[in-house]
Amino acid sequence: MENIQEQEVFTMPRIGDKAPEFTATTTHGEINFPADYKGEWVILFSHPADFTPVCTSEFMTFAHLEEKFNKANCKLVGLSIDGLYSHIAWLRTIKDKIKFNGMKNIEVKFPLIEDISMNVAKKYGMIQPGESKTQAVRAVFFIDPIGTVRAVIYYPLSLGRNFDEIYRALIAMQTSDKFNVATPADWEPGNDVIISPAGSCGVAAERMSGTDELECEDWFFCTKKLDKDVVLNEILKK
Numbered sequence: 001m002e003n004i005q006e007q008e009v010f011t012m013p014r015i016g017d018k019a020p021e022f023t024a025t026t027t028h029g030e031i032n033f034p035a036d037y038k039g040e041w042v043i044l045f046s047h048p049a050d051f052t053p054v055c056t057s058e059f060m061t062f063a064h065l066e067e068k069f070n071k072a073n074c075k076l077v078g079l080s081i082d083g084l085y086s087h088i089a090w091l092r093t094i095k096d097k098i099k100f101n102g103m104k105n106i107e108v109k110f111p112l113i114e115d116i117s118m119n120v121a122k123k124y125g126m127i128q129p130g131e132s133k134t135q136a137v138r139a140v141f142f143i144d145p146i147g148t149v150r151a152v153i154y155y156p157l158s159l160g161r162n163f164d165e166i167y168r169a170l171i172a173m174q175t176s177d178k179f180n181v182a183t184p185a186d187w188e189p190g191n192d193v194i195i196s197p198a199g200s201c202g203v204a205a206e207r208m209s210g211t212d213e214l215e216c217e218d219w220f221f222c223t224k225k226l227d228k229d230v231v232l233n234e235i236l237k238k
């Protein structure tokens with residue numbers, strides 16, 4: 001008879017899935033996720049451990065940018081497989097002692113989940129045993145105002161995240177939702193956007209005959225202008 005090895009089940013939310021629900025203790029009290037964030041975007045992100053340098057640099061950067069994310073109707077929630085008192089001590093140390101990239105005296109105001117039980121980390125595929133069996137990888141989940149996972153980025157333990165890209169992705173997805181367009185490679189607000197592909201021979205022919213609004217490289221690749229101020233006025237809170 002074959003040996004049956006006990007295998008732990010790790011789930012991994014996919015784009016388009018409902019964000020797995022949980023309640024958790026955080027540095028700002030209990031949260032009920034994603035229900036507490038209904039009507040807002042939320043970035044749920046994990047880091048390997050408190051009191052580690054790459055994580056510290058990331059927390060300082062996210063805390064520094066928090067207001068910018070909040071203005072785009074997006075809240076931040078962090079997580080690591082550490083306890084609450086470790087989280088509190090680490091955040092106090094960051095504020096009191098650490099300087100990084102010109103930042104100092106940085107107060108982390110967003111909640112940090114304690115996940116010693118790995119309950120949340122397992123639900124969100126943050127434990128990737130090939131990388132570490134005890135520490136979460138650097139996961140970033142973008143969850144929209146109705147609780148749907150819209151994008152996921154995973155980084156290994158050694159690689160600090162690029163927060164400009166995280167912000168760019170958030171604004172690009174909101175732009176796609178608001179204006180019913182797609183965004184091309186390296187898109188930033190003010191760049192041309194892509195309109196949905198022609199769905200019939202008639203529309204393809206129409207597009208190739210030229211319109212004032214569209215610029216078509218070919219029948220399947222048409223862009224239009226979308227003013228930066230129009231995008232930002234629609235997305236950013238006044």
Ligand code: BEZ
Binds near residue numbers: 052135
């Ligand atoms: C860090 O945040 O510095 C780190 C954490 C775990 C493994 C490697 C680096």
